[in-house]
Amino acid sequence: MSSPKIGWVGMGRMGYPMAERLVDAGYDVYVWNRTRSKAEPLAAKGATLVDSPRDLAEVDILGTMVSTGQDVEQVYFGENGVLSGDKTPKIFLDCSSIADHQSAAIRARLAERGAELIASPVSGNGKCVKAGKLSAVASGPRGAFEKVRPVIAAMAANGVSYVGEGELARFCKIAHNVFLGVVTQNLAEITILAEKAGIPRSAFLDFMNNSVMGSIFTRYKTNAFVNLDWTTTFTPGLLRKDLDLGLSSARDLGVPMPVTAATREALQAHFGAATLKDDPDAYLQKDFAALLETVALAAGIELESENSPYPTGLELPQAAE
Template identity: 30%
Template sequence: MRIGFIGLGVMGRPMAQHLIVAGHQLYLYRVKPRSAHLVESGATACTSASEVARSAEVIILMLPDTPDVEHVLFGEDGVLEGVEPGKLIIDMSSISPLATKDFAARLDARGCEYLDAPVSGGEVGAKAASLTIMVGGKPEVFGRAKPLFEKMGKNITLIGGVGDGQVAKVANQIVVALNIQAVSEALRFAARAGADPAVVRQALMGGFAASRVLEVHGERMISESFEPGFRIRLHHKDLSLALDSAQLLELMLPNTAMVHQLMNGALSKGLGDKDHSALIEAL
């Protein structure tokens, strides 16, 4: 297929590479030196989002935040200026569920299909093509896109209608954030109490406290290896989405709010561009 891909960051680069390897023709926007290897692998660099939309049958977005998605879709030389009826836009960013519904409606008026398909798994999952992909949209449109998702992920679920993928991603980020906080506090406690946190982690991995966060991020915390797989700044944004949505729903999320405050502290300490496992440094 002819696929447009906009958003070639830590996650987007390996995701796009998997699609190239699978034999698809990719059209890219905002190619920087770190993503130049994708062009060398056969992708085409475009000068605008509208050029990507004109060239591709399917346009995939992997961008940091809601305003970035809105600008790429509807700004000057944006996707909307290049799309034709029947084209499919897949937003794999993590953004506001409410804004997602609005974006989908505006593109539907142009005769285009829309899926929100945020992911979980971080840089490791993106490189291994093992991402969890949570999708919102029509079942028949999901079926059209699923072969592409299968080149980037393993656990692929149609959650419900447009916006429901983003709801699932926000829920995922709540669980991950609280788990990171729990592991951070446990390892800090072990170290302050005089035990070797590496040995404590190893022991916990054999019991009911075992988790993917304890396995991967616990090791990062012990070795203090905080190169970003997923930045604190972006996780902070996702928790802001959770709390903003909770306010509209008149819902209490007290522990989410507490971790959000801890991330505020991490940002104030200049940790925003470190991996979210560096939350332990805020403690």
């Protein structure tokens, strides 16, 4: 597939910058989004906007980055969905985080139309995409993967890992997001422990970032923890969904995951703490790093911003003068 025509659905915090990288890489990209205005800036860069998913039926590769398995099904099979007519893209590339059983059912339905599915969930947030730090994992037919590998690599510049057939990439993503939840909860706990002992959050987290326990993730979350910046990259609700997926898979496969179960219950406390806010629903749409406030509440600490900007490691390079 020399120069594939790519269809794309999903203009959220992740979907927009991913599609933008495809446009910047020179691909011919056709975009549908439920809220058309969110996709219009991409049209100004060269993408073509269409009126419904059905209008994407003649692309070579159909990419999706949406919230749930039900959303994927609706885009593919719903009224005016991609497959609501007679045409069928050869390869479907789904980057969403959905359950393995949902993915398997979708794969079977696509096979009936002669199409192949590559599951390729990603690791990172919108800023990671822009900074070239996004990574991806993929599973599905090896031949189809090789055809879409350059497309995935254009979005996930930090690397693409092929893990095998079927839904194995879904398990990788579930495991990844379980780890995300456990690390964030524990990082919040030890940060509050250090603060209650008298250590500024910025000093403690700088030490952690420079230690063997530091990571890309702890570094780019440090600014949020230090300055109480809850600009949304990933919501507590989505994290709860992924922890539930992990625990469900663990039950199915007979794997004990007590740390994950404890993290799930700690996360639930955040939903209770949100009721103390003036607008609980709006608060729960803020970033999941706000878990720090729930841990602080339980420790009897009222947090204040340290007003100390900390480099995230995701800063875009400055253009040469």
